[in-house]
Amino acid sequence: MSEFRGSTAVVGVGTTDYYKRGTSPLSSAQLVLQAILRACDDAGADPRSIDGFVSYAGDSSEGLAIAAALGVREVRWCSEVWGGGGGGVAAAVNCAAAAVHAGQADCVAVYRGLSEGTDGRRAFNRGHMGHLYTAHSMIAPAQVCALRTQRMLEVDGVPASAMEAVALAGYHHAQRNPRAVAYGRPLDHNQYQNCRMISEPLRLFDCSRENDGAAAILVVNAERAGDYRGHPAYILSGVQGAAAGWTESAENEDAYTSAGFHPKLVQRLWEGAGIGPSDVNVAQVYENFTGPAVAAMIDHGLCPPGPGAGEYMTLDNLTVERGRLPINTAGGNIAEGFVHGIGLVAEATRQIRGDSPNPVADAHISLLIGGPMAPLVSSTVFGSSATV
Amino acid sequence: MSVVPSDLRITVDAHGKAVAAADNNAVLADFLPDRIGQLIASADVPADLSTAVVRTITAAGGGSFDAVIRYSRLDDSWFDLRSRWVEYDGGWRVFSVRNIPDTPPWMDLTGPSADGLDTPHWNGLQADKLMLQHCRNCSTWVWAPRPICPSCHSFDMGWDDVDPVGTVYSWTRTWQPFTPEAAGHLPYVVVLVELPAAGHRRVMGVLAHADRRTIRIGERVRGEIEQSSDDRHWPLVRWHSLGAA
Numbered sequence: 001m002s003e004f005r006g007s008t009a010v011v012g013v014g015t016t017d018y019y020k021r022g023t024s025p026l027s028s029a030q031l032v033l034q035a036i037l038r039a040c041d042d043a044g045a046d047p048r049s050i051d052g053f054v055s056y057a058g059d060s061s062e063g064l065a066i067a068a069a070l071g072v073r074e075v076r077w078c079s080e081v082w083g084g085g086g087g088g089v090a091a092a093v094n095c096a097a098a099a100v101h102a103g104q105a106d107c108v109a110v111y112r113g114l115s116e117g118t119d120g121r122r123a124f125n126r127g128h129m130g131h132l133y134t135a136h137s138m139i140a141p142a143q144v145c146a147l148r149t150q151r152m153l154e155v156d157g158v159p160a161s162a163m164e165a166v167a168l169a170g171y172h173h174a175q176r177n178p179r180a181v182a183y184g185r186p187l188d189h190n191q192y193q194n195c196r197m198i199s200e201p202l203r204l205f206d207c208s209r210e211n212d213g214a215a216a217i218l219v220v221n222a223e224r225a226g227d228y229r230g231h232p233a234y235i236l237s238g239v240q241g242a243a244a245g246w247t248e249s250a251e252n253e254d255a256y257t258s259a260g261f262h263p264k265l266v267q268r269l270w271e272g273a274g275i276g277p278s279d280v281n282v283a284q285v286y287e288n289f290t291g292p293a294v295a296a297m298i299d300h301g302l303c304p305p306g307p308g309a310g311e312y313m314t315l316d317n318l319t320v321e322r323g324r325l326p327i328n329t330a331g332g333n334i335a336e337g338f339v340h341g342i343g344l345v346a347e348a349t350r351q352i353r354g355d356s357p358n359p360v361a362d363a364h365i366s367l368l369i370g371g372p373m374a375p376l377v378s379s380t381v382f383g384s385s386a387t388v
Numbered sequence: 389m390s391v392v393p394s395d396l397r398i399t400v401d402a403h404g405k406a407v408a409a410a411d412n413n414a415v416l417a418d419f420l421p422d423r424i425g426q427l428i429a430s431a432d433v434p435a436d437l438s439t440a441v442v443r444t445i446t447a448a449g450g451g452s453f454d455a456v457i458r459y460s461r462l463d464d465s466w467f468d469l470r471s472r473w474v475e476y477d478g479g480w481r482v483f484s485v486r487n488i489p490d491t492p493p494w495m496d497l498t499g500p501s502a503d504g505l506d507t508p509h510w511n512g513l514q515a516d517k518l519m520l521q522h523c524r525n526c527s528t529w530v531w532a533p534r535p536i537c538p539s540c541h542s543f544d545m546g547w548d549d550v551d552p553v554g555t556v557y558s559w560t561r562t563w564q565p566f567t568p569e570a571a572g573h574l575p576y577v578v579v580l581v582e583l584p585a586a587g588h589r590r591v592m593g594v595l596a597h598a599d600r601r602t603i604r605i606g607e608r609v610r611g612e613i614e615q616s617s618d619d620r621h622w623p624l625v626r627w628h629s630l631g632a633a
Contacts, residue, residue, distance in 0.1 A: 134497035136592045139566040146560035154605050196423040199562040250532035
């Protein structure tokens with residue numbers, strides 16, 4: 001088993017409120033700083049002792065600027081994951097863990113913040129869709145994911161009910177999360193079926209919608225985890241990457257209805273953690289849109305491909321009360337709030353550390369799946385102290 | 389053929405008059421409340437309207453009806469909107485609306501990319517050709533375009549024109565007005581077309597005459613290069629159905 005397994009841990013989690021986009025009273029940098037300070041508070045860590053900064057997807061708050069605002073004593077690691085948008089979210093965690101594991105830094109903050117006031121509208125999409133898309137009226141990521149989802153439904157035979165289950169599961173969990181944008185606004189089958197179409201087969205409730213906000217975690221060496229407050233969430237394994245024939249190809253990707261988590265990458269994830277997909281107790285599955293989330297779960301072997309996906313992907317099976325695999329237990333991007341997926345990192349670690357709005361009983365293995373159908377994808381497995 | 393309910397006739401007639409009179413409060417009150425924003429931005433409705441005439445109301449399945457209303461402008465030109473009406477809260481509300489006949493949008497984000505890698509493709513369209521990248525060394529068709537051949541690493545990347553005939557690899561019908569240029573053209577269908585003549589590379593484009601059509605993956609299509617009526621837009625391939633595979 002790899003030396004990377006369990007050698008690092010998340011010891012602090014911090015989140016801001018989720019604001020309706022364009023309404024945050026704080027700038028993106030201030031949101032990030034608030035999230036990092038809250039993560040430090042959660043950990044009992046001195047903010048000035050953070051010596052590494054990692055983000056992804058072109059965050060407007062560069063690590064060095066954040067470091068300067070925090071007045072840190074020294075910066076030893078400062079990196080951003082290239083490309084892939086939300087596909088880079090777990091890769092950012094993995095990057096921090098790799099740096100700590102290699103002794104390049106002692107305490108690395110992984111963060112992402114967005115505010116429309118600072119970053120403009122649809123900042124998460126910047127640079128992704130060139131004129132070979134836009135000239136043909138392909139303007140939004142929803143349309144790209146709709147093309148791929150349509151083929152998954154029509155050719156692979158995945159039932160559309162699998163997508164609905166992802167949306168309903170998020171809304172269900174959000175009803176116990178007062179911070180969630182959908183708190184107090186439950187969603188049922190009829191509301192889902194009757195909501196307006198965005199780009200077929202994606203309906204309104206299949207789509208995440210951007211919020212202002214930020215979240216951050218602190219990654220340290222597992223041997224030092226005892227210096228911090230609370231239960232550490234150990235990083236058991238992490239993968240990032242893109243298969244051959246995949247990435248920025250104007251819809252010419254191989255394995256077109258996959259979410260991009262190719263078999264070798266998934267195999268490395270499980271082998272690194274020393275587990276299989278059936279060992280996962282709870283999963284945060286990035287749903288930019290529900291279709292890609294279903295594809296990501298199929299790629300990871302969490303649910304069967306094709307028509308069989310419909311039997312696994314049901315509201316009951318994906319929710320905390322009775323589900324075999326509860327997903328998006330704080331509401332996910334769709335119902336908690338969308339800040340490029342960083343909220344899923346917070347919830348994945350809170351399932352181990354505590355403070356989840358929907359704690360899964362005896363959760364020892366918590367899976368984070370980054371942005372699916374993105375040019376670059378990534379995943380991370382977190383474990384409790386019982387797993388290391 | 390369902391009988392058109394009399395209260396629907398009255399509602400549609402009043403709706404047309406409210407649109408023509410630019411009585412926005414009355415118009416918005418006719419829209420399904422959860423999609424007012426989408427409906428407002430979907431149709432292209434000029435400000436200088438004079439009259440509205442309800443031309444047809446026909447059953448559209450599931451208890452819904454399609455109404456076609458012809459609006460005249462002060463200069464006597466006219467256009468048609470087709471609205472779909474559903475029962476809601478004891479009355480009738482607009483579920484969707486579009487300009488007919490359907491015409492494809494022309495987007496402002498068009499033409500060669502900043503790095504110039506795809507410039508020959510756009511120049512080809514001006515010459516009425518669909519040009520894709522074609523390695524001069526190993527004859528691999530490459531799309532999206534790359535700075536060198538990913539297959540043989542040759543720097544000698546050429547461009548050749550392709551017979552624009554293929555099959556629908558996937559499709560999506562977009563209802564959301566993501567940009568102002570789409571107004572008046574929603575919903576529109578974008579197809580991803582697999583081109584056997586170009587090593588099965590896939591290209592995107594709007595499917596012409598797709599209004600109310602059921603699209604199927606595998607359907608055969610032919611591309612026609614359409615020139616814009618203004619000088620701000622580059623030509624584009626629009627795809628036309630040739631029927632089932």
